[in-house]
Amino acid sequence: MPLSEHHVRASVAVSDIHRAVAFYEGRLGLPVLRSGPSAAIAGGSRIYGSGGGPALNVYQSATAGQTRATLATWYVDDLDQIVDELTAAGVEFARYEGFGQDAKGIGPRAGGGRIAWFQDPDGNTFAVESDV
Structure with missing residues (x-):
């Protein structure tokens, strides 16, 4: 089955999941669909919904913010x-x-x-x- 038949989500690395939660949930108003670990960080990731389905994977990582695109x-x-x-x-x-x-x-x-x-x-x- 080709990839075009599957949903896709953007993944976003953040340096501090707690600060990210305040932004994505508090300021943007995105609903949390699921939370889980990010590597060895318990509770270090969130999947946010938008448009009726999963849209963003946000996870704590040392590579956060390294792209300007x-x-x-x-x-x-x-x-x-x-x-x-x-x-x-x-x-x-x-x-x-x-x-x-x-x-x-x-x-x-x-x-x-x-x-x-x-x-x-x-x-x-x-x-x-x-x-x-």
Whole structure:
């Protein structure tokens, strides 16, 4: 059976699972579907749900925050509303020179639509985007 017939999740390394829990659950409001160990760390991982199913594996690791690339993107209908809600919850949106972002941190997306980026406490980058 080819991989295209299976669900996929993003995996995100964090340096401190307790700090990550405060961010992913507290600020982003993601529900925990399961928790477990991460290597030798009891309770060092979480699987978070989004869109009706498992979406993110978050685990404590020494390799946390070592990529600047966007790790996962949420596709939303009302980008302004989501950005406002996340900002109210304490999420700070990244600003990148030359991307034409507005005061909220929303900018044009390549190929049309709009996008905004934010980071977790380890510097892992995520995006929310919409087609309008």
